Amino acid sequence: MSDSLLVIEDVHKSYAPALVALRGVSLAVVRGEIVCLLGPSGCGKTTLLRIVAGLELPDSGRLLFAGRDLAAVPVYQRGFGLMFQEFALFPDKSVAQNVAFGLRMAGWSAAEIGKRVDEMLALVNLGGYGGRSIFDLSGGERQRVALARSLAPSPALLMLDEPLGSLDRALRESLMDELRTLLKRLALTALYVTHDQQEALSVADRVVLMNEGRIVQQGPPQVLYDTPANAFVARFLGYANVLPVASVGRADGMVFVQTALSVRPLPVPSSEPLPAQPLVIVVRATAMLLGDDAGRAALQGAPLLEGVITKLGFRGGHQRAEIAVSHTATPMDLTFEAPLTTPLVEGAPITFALDPAGCMLLPA
Amino acid sequence: MHPVTRIVRGTIVLFPLLFLAIFFVYPLAAILRLSLAPEGVPALQPVWEAARSGAVWRILWFTTWQALASTALTMALGLPLAAIFARYTFPGKSALRALTTIPFVMPTVVVGAAFTTLIGPTGIINNWLRGGLGLAEPPIQLMNTIWIILLAHAFYNVSVVVRTVGGFWEALNPALGEAGQVLGAHGLRLFRTVTLPLLMPSITAAGMLVFLFCFTSFGVILILGGLRFATLEVEIYRQAVNLFNLPVAAFLSLLQMVITFAVMAVYTRVQARASLPLEMRPRAHAPCHSGKLLHRIVVGALLLVMVLLLVAPLLALAWRSFTLGGHFTLDYYRELAVNRRQSAFFAPPVTAIRNSLIYASAATLLSLLLGVSGAYVLARPRTLATAILDPLFLLPLGTSAVTLGLGYIVAMGAWRTSLWLVPVAHTMIATPFVVRTFLPALRSLDPHLREAAAVLGAGPLRTWWEVDMPVLRRALLVSAAFAFTISLGEFGATLLINRPDRPTMPMVIYRALGQPGMLNYGQALAMSTILMVVCMVALLLIERFRLPGEEF
Structure with missing residues (x-):
């Protein structure tokens, strides 16, 4: 696994003795790969994402990124991108200021920031929206702003937590393919959390199916769908x-x-x-x-x-x-x-x- | 967790706990000890003697019935006004609503001075009536009667009813009334069977709050009631300062605390019911216009009464401070800078302005530190610290200022003449307001925003500055304005613990009002007007930046 960018080794996490989120998860993500963490709510996929982001600490286990142990690296120094389910756009800031936030934190000059923000907004088809308040945007537009904001600082790893979860079904289906195309064009390494099997199968290079804090099966979407490992996987992938x-x-x-x-x-x-x-x-x-x-x-x-x-x-x-x-x-x-x-x-x-x-x- | 973060978090929890323990719990415990165990051993003798003397019960009886009468008058004025604000649109509604904030920031000495200039023996109305009717005596003799006390209490509390009951009423879903109509009720019957039961918890809650305010009334009674009337609060002050009978004062404080905390406990329950998740609608939906002429006349008359009650005394105050014998003059203001031997102040009155500003600045800073750190603790998931702090931060609201001052005299030993004790007392009184302004703002903050900032590379301090601050800036401004005006106007505690050679503006006004002579009186009015203007500025800040949904 020498070309693995992110290596997760035997991570455990519990919030209380009766509330165990992760029971020993190991996973390796290759550079440029889109990995979908799929599973029912409460399976630990979001916890795993938050641990990789650095928002939570594992009880035990190790995280390596490009060979470097992440234990001592606080969330704000990891240089990852994270897109939240409800987008978490800053309400007091305009569209452009939201996209510029990570660049400001990284110490970019105002001129560079302006240029990059324009580029990013054009990338997500929101050219000219920079001055708007986020309250004037539709759900789909907010999703694009959140995406542009997490993409702007060129994160070494992009994490997406149910990025389409708060959108209605028709919008979700049209955005799935668009999102995959964009991630592939930018050659991003991405960790994508969803509970929707259709979304996972359409977006992922590799689907990692989780249940009760463990990985149940992983593989390319087609393989997973054709040869489910057990009854749980079959049911979850939609076999009636x-x-x-x-x-x-x-x-x-x-x-x-x-x-x-x-x-x-x-x-x-x-x-x-x-x-x-x-x-x-x-x-x-x-x-x-x-x-x-x-x-x-x-x-x-x-x-x-x-x-x-x-x-x-x-x-x-x-x-x-x-x-x-x-x-x-x-x-x-x-x-x-x-x-x-x-x-x-x-x-x-x-x-x-x-x-x-x-x-x-x-x-x- | 990073060690620095841990230290910061620990400080945020420990600071409010320690501060409240030293400057709130300890003084109140000292009062308890003084009344129940004056010599260090439990002795019920002094309490028994105080309880046997009829004086205590006479005072308790007066305190109670004047509070009940004030509440009744307030309700009689306030409920129709609440109905008008909830049910009608009329020109200038938002301006009139803003007027109802005035009593929340107006110091009692200013209101006292204002009522004397309006309806006192030489007040504007009496002078006008005497001039017009050619009478020798002032026809309206309200000074030092129960009526002026009730009127001043109404001035303070009508706003409470209009804001709480009116706000609740306005937010009631009109579909409930419509459902009642469809089911066959209309007019008075609809009100009695549908609307009133829904409003009842909020009416009860408002009534109890008004009762509580009037029960612990101090400045109004002392200034407008004269020597004839004493509530428990006034009697505590007299026993402690005039007679220096601390054990009796302590006993009275205890009595008052027991009653106010009992009412507070019931109030909290009722209030929780008043905020039941009824089907509410957003306030933006415009209620109906008043159509009939009779309606319009009644509504107009009631609004006129409200404006007269809230505005006329303050206008009279300002006008009298600028006139002498019917002519415009700045003499009273000029005299503020002069130190006259026969004046009541011993020092140029402007020094009181300086003292007040210093105290208020210190108190504002302190109560922001205390209130904000307290709000951060309370906003976190429930722990032992929040369980202790939650009631503690609300208790000062139920503890009277005079009791707090008495507690400092009893408990603080050599510190009790220290100048810094005054802003500390003001801080204790202002902090609950800061916490109550801050908590909703803090709770409205989406935790994901902080996480988003952190992921995008913002460290803890930077996150606080970029994410918390923009949301909290308004709350910070509003609570600072509240704390500043509360400190500027604070009267009861200051009167007990402040040194006479460092008077604050309310102390100077109180002294000057009690002295004979036109010049003293005029200076009191000038000083009151200055204080009023400062409070008005604070009010404008509060009204401009207040978040929707905050009530006190």
Whole structure:
């Protein structure tokens, strides 16, 4: 890991005996990499960010930046940038004065500051906004000012704490890609905290998924999405169908999984070795087979399932069907996505099979 | 934590704790000891004797009923005015609202002098009536009667009712009234069933605050009531200074403290209820115009009464200080710089201005240091220090100035004639106001702003200067103006502990008002006018920079 810019080694932090935020987190960030810390609220991701920033001290563990131990470096000497969720813009200062703040602290001359502020405002498409009060800005504009302010002193590491969290959904989606493009163009090393999986998957080079103070899984977005490490990761990344597994058997190079869905076990592609028990089966939203496809799957051993479409929703490019599976001991629901051309009717019965390729066996 | 930071933080916590312990808790404890254990051993004999003498109970009875009567008069005037400010828009509303700040900054001696110039025996109204009607005697004889006391108390307290009840009323959601109307109530019935129950906690709270102020009234009684009337507060002063009977004074102080703290405790509860998170609306929504002619006349008349009550005495004061026999003169002001043998001052009165300014500057500086560090401690998450400091910072409000002065006489030994004790006493009285001005400002400060500044490279001091200061500058100015005027006008404690050869402006005014002779009287008026103008300037500063939502 010689080219790692930031190295976090076994960091622990608790606020009270019953309030443990971090239980031994280690992470290395490479120069120019965008790392997203993803996880539910209370998982410790913001605490980790604040520790890297120097706003809080770890109980134990080490932080190295470009090989240098950060323990003795106070927050104001680290030279990092941090963008707050609520932006924390100085209310008594204008847009330009906000952007200029870090430059003033670094001792830049007035002329240099003026030039840099103009550059930064142009960069975030706020050219000419310098004289405005921050109260005259929309939410999206404030977000840009906060970004410009943290970028202005050319931070060696940029941290973003839910930078899009206080914006509405439409604005958030348009800003995600814009933000990634900008960070990449400036070749910035960034640590990005979010609880939104879609945001993390679109912005990150590498996603670090955290839960209860630990890192659960990390990797490039595609890898994480395709091969979640366990049931928690699968659920958090948006998989709707995660079912408990009763038992597992092998035959003909396939693995057969007994669930509560059907009497006959479900075939799943073999994975060697089998993950540790207890297990869950994750069924992708695209794994529903109908008509001839279902028949073909049934010939290869997949059980035919019956159910009722309880809810049918239009989702732009596809439709989303919730199906209550019949003949199960306890009510079981599966959610699928189907092309708009598939003739589905709400309230109608449906017979289907599960595509073995769309099923994953994971530790619970 | 950096060792320097730790020292700074420790000082910020320790300084207010120590200061309050030495200059507030210790003197009050000394009073307690003097009344319950005068010789060092517990002895209830003196207390018993004082309690057996009817004098104490007569004084307590007078103190109580005059406070109740003052509260009733204040409410009778204040509640209709509160309704007008809450429900109507009219030209000059904001200017009239600003007028209601006057009593908060006007020293009692100035108000005393002002009322004598307006309705005293040789006051403007009496002179005018005598001239007009050709009477030999002044027709209005209010001086040294209960009526002038009640009137002066109304001057001081109508503002409290207008500001607290009016403010609360104005912020009530009109939808609540509309809901009542939809459900079938209207007119008086709507007021009685919907509005009044909502207002009741704030009316009760305002009434108790007014009662508390009148119960501990000192300057008004001493100056306008003359020798006939004594509240507990006045009697403490007489026993301590005129009769030098400290144990009795201490007993009276104790009695007063027990009663005021009991009322304070109830008040705090009621006030917490008055600030229930009812559905409030922003003040900006304009209430209705008064439409009917009759409405307009009633509203206009009430506002006229308010303006007369608040402004007429002060105008009379200023006018009389510039006139002699109907002609404009600056003689009274010139005389302030002259030291006459037969005058009551022993020194040119201007020296009193100098003394007052020195004391007030010192008190302002001290109360800012104390109040600001205290506010920083109180703004932090609850710890042992905040639990101790929170009530301590509010208690001085419930402790009378005379009691504090008495405590210093009893407790401070050789220090009690020290000049620095005067600004310290003023500091104790002014600090709660500083804390109350500062705390909301401090709490409004987003902690993320400090973190943002730190991340951008600002060290702790720089962060304080760049982030805290811009927000706190207004609060700093407002509380400095408050502290300065409180110190300038402070009368009760000063009268007990200040040395006669270093008189303050209120002391000089009080002495001169009690002396015969036109010149003494004129000088008192001139001095009062100067004090009034300084307080008015402070008031303008306060009104200009006060943050919304601060009340006292």
